[in-house]
Amino acid sequence: MSSIDLAEPAPRTETGQPVLQAFGLSKQFPGVRALAGVDFDLMRGEVHCLIGENGAGKSTFVKILAGATQPDSGEILVRGVKAEMAGPRDAKELGLAFIFQELSVVDGLTVAENIVLGSEPGARGRFDAQSATATARKILLGIGFDTLDPDMRVGRLSTAEKQAVMIAKALCANADVIVMDEPTSPLEEQEVRQLFQVIATLKQQGKAIIYVSHKMREIEEIGDRVTVFKDGAKVATLNRAEATPRELIRLMVGRDLGDIFPAKDRQPGREVLKVSGLSGARIRDIDLSVRAGEIVGVAGLVGAGRTELLRSIFGADEVVHGEVSVDGELVPANSVRGAIRSGIGLVPEERRGQGIVGVLSVFDNVLLPWQEFPDSRRDNGEPEIVARQAVESMNVKTPSIRQRISLLSGGNQQKVVVGKWLTMKTRVLLLDEPTRGIDIGAKREIYKLIHDLAKSGLAILLVSSELPEVLGLCDRILVLNNGYAVGELPGSASEADVIELSMLHGGQS
Template identity: 50%
Template sequence: MAGISKSFLGVGVLHGVDLDVRSGEVHALVGENGAGKSTLLKVLSGVHQPDAGTIAIDGEVRTFANPRQAQDAGVAIIHQEFTLLPERTVAQNVFLGREPVRRGLVDTVAMERATAALLAEIGETGFGPDAVVRRLSVAQQQVVEIVKALATDARIVAMDEPTAALAEHEVALLTDLVRRLTARGIAVLYVSHRTPEIFALADRITVLKDGARVTTRPAAELDPPTLVRLMVGRPLSAYYPPRATEFGDVRLEVRGGTAPAITGIDLTVRAGEVVGVAGLQGAGRTELLRAIFGADPFTAGEVLLDGRAVRLTSPRRAIAAGIAMVTEDRKAEGLALAQSVRENALLVLRAVFRRRARAGAVRTRDLLATVGLRSAGEDQEVRFLSGGNQQKVVLAKWLAADPRVLLLDEPTRGIDVGAKAAVHELVREQAKAGMAVLLVCSELPELIGMSDRICVLHEGRLAGELPAGASEEDVMALATGHGVPHAEVPR
């Protein structure tokens, strides 16, 4: 891609971007949300036509008027949001729109046979061509997307945040699959915000900022701090605000909390404190937050707010009691994507605190400014915002309700490093104002950097607590059950 430029309604999004990817190479494309990564991929895949610049494949200049032409030229895009039909089989999804026909009817046998061969090529998947997609795990659905690309004889595969919705053990499976693609000579263009997997996979890295290319370098010549500085213009150390040194009284307390996936949890969070919750996938982290929030209430034990026992049997009751929860999946559970920024920011007030909704309209406007939202205005539909800006709307929605306790489940998943730093700063500011924060995060450096204390879960039980600044090794020792049982620190 040479000199690619693209504008929308007179606003420049790409400015003369040059990018090349070689056969058998993983070329990582990185940058903050809004840097132009997705737009560049859409130009490559024929969704958008460039205002200037050229695309050449194997030295031949090509023009794509639509995605089908790009696909026919060997370009496949695997989007962050899957494009699968959940009620159809794997084979039907893989050959959607290109079904083999025999005597005027879809040849199901041939379709499943071809899909089985493709699945065999990429190794053990745990499912067959006749499996219904909605019954597959997220990681398996990601495999189906990749098999779809292989079925089109793709020579260039672009992956947009392919691991954003995957658990840590699933990321390893995808990494292995990417290496198998490059071993076959396929060129992989890889977009991700996760620096560890970028350095684990990429041969070269291109950095975009504000729609322009900053640099392209071999991955071996870069390190995470340098990459961050190229992306956002500030060092990695600026990610995490200073921790608090003083806290108020205990604001949230769970005594013997038990739910289907957790047993006998005892924990406290003081006013002004950020307590991290660590653990492997399936350890009960999300289940703990959902139980406190009343989405899946505790079956035993009790919850106390400011020393008083409360019955949190539903999210509405939890919200009314002063508890807010930012869920892991902001698009499915946190936002009304087709509604405006303003409507989303007022969702909680209108649902639970109707009398405050009218006055809250003015406050939410101030909150949207406070969280640093970048949008075309309050009337813009949320679905057109970047992931980082969508998360800021979610935070503004909850802060409008003046909660005393803030539950955060993977609050920075799928957003760029600049937006992460903004979320970190906002969380710390709320804690300084006296809010109690319970934080679940799978990225250990981030969890350690943000937490004043860390509670580690193992198989649904509290394995122990660690102080601020604990090492990743200490956290993982408890998370895997190899640490000192019920290790504690003074509260």
């Protein structure tokens, strides 16, 4: 893959008339103003970022562009011509492609079959597999994924590779506008860099990109312009020089948040969690400890074993050697129930798939472990009171604890996932990507919550792909590579220190 400097915008192939424009887009749902008179324009060879808190109107705007939602008023112009987006097919025919967090690939088909899906080559109803493979290979080469085998089943690919397939599919359909909605949420740092290289290539090819993200660093790095949404309205459109993180936050939340991370004024106490020689399928001989009131971060590149370490401590991944103890007492190996009874709670990286039960209410979700482990409850009071106290202590914004949890914002869902462990005698909290897919305002709330939980005496072990998050929250940082612990750094370390340790020390083999 060619090296492309993203510090400056890639040159645009065309200037002048926007490839996409929106005028006065509005949408009202019962009791909710989702969009209010939004104007927008997108140029060729540009990355135009959309940012705003959850519920600010970004998703409604994107759904209108995709033809999935009809506006109450306003109009859309594509290449200067008024467009009628009656459905997704119209958007596709006009050269718009959409890559959402939930990737719409078909795992059972090959890479080539996915890329040409909807534009299949052939004659008289017969699929030309050879032509499909040649087309896929040419497009993949153009975006720097030439090592990806067109004949491989997509189900075997990584998330980053599946994203590349979706981008290639958009190019196969001759899309001029590509909309990416939180594309890096499931990616590791190395995969993010790869995606950014692809985006730089698309810009040089003259493609126009709408990029929706909550991550300030990404917007600062790849955005040419940034449009800020708040309460359904467009607050401002800024160029790269104006779009500083502080200014974007001020526009998003209507106030200056100041320092986003709380001061590290905790006083760690006794050793609570001790891990000795822990080994499993993806981790090797890990030693670590976490004290009461302390936040220890786990950093490393993709495949380093961070998530596997947390899951092994929690008994969800098999441990073949080593031991875990809490307050000096051994935790039963390979037993989630044993870990919970020992006072360990896990907030998993995949909130929707592993952290919540979307069809159940807030009440049911927050009481899941409380109902299952009566001998480990913090309080044996009435379920209604216990649930309400947990929700209130987490400052969960919900009209009722009987509200279905899937209707809450990502930040409030995450508060529920954390809050359920506070109904238990939890002494160790394992946090895996605690702010993934959460907007900046909610992130600040989660950061303060994590800080306060540690300050109250919990021992916290935290994994995050965002290095500023690890450095901003943690007292110490354990760096993993290839399943091995390759060093420990203080919380005052720099990003360069962490990256150097994780990349230059490859662990044992």
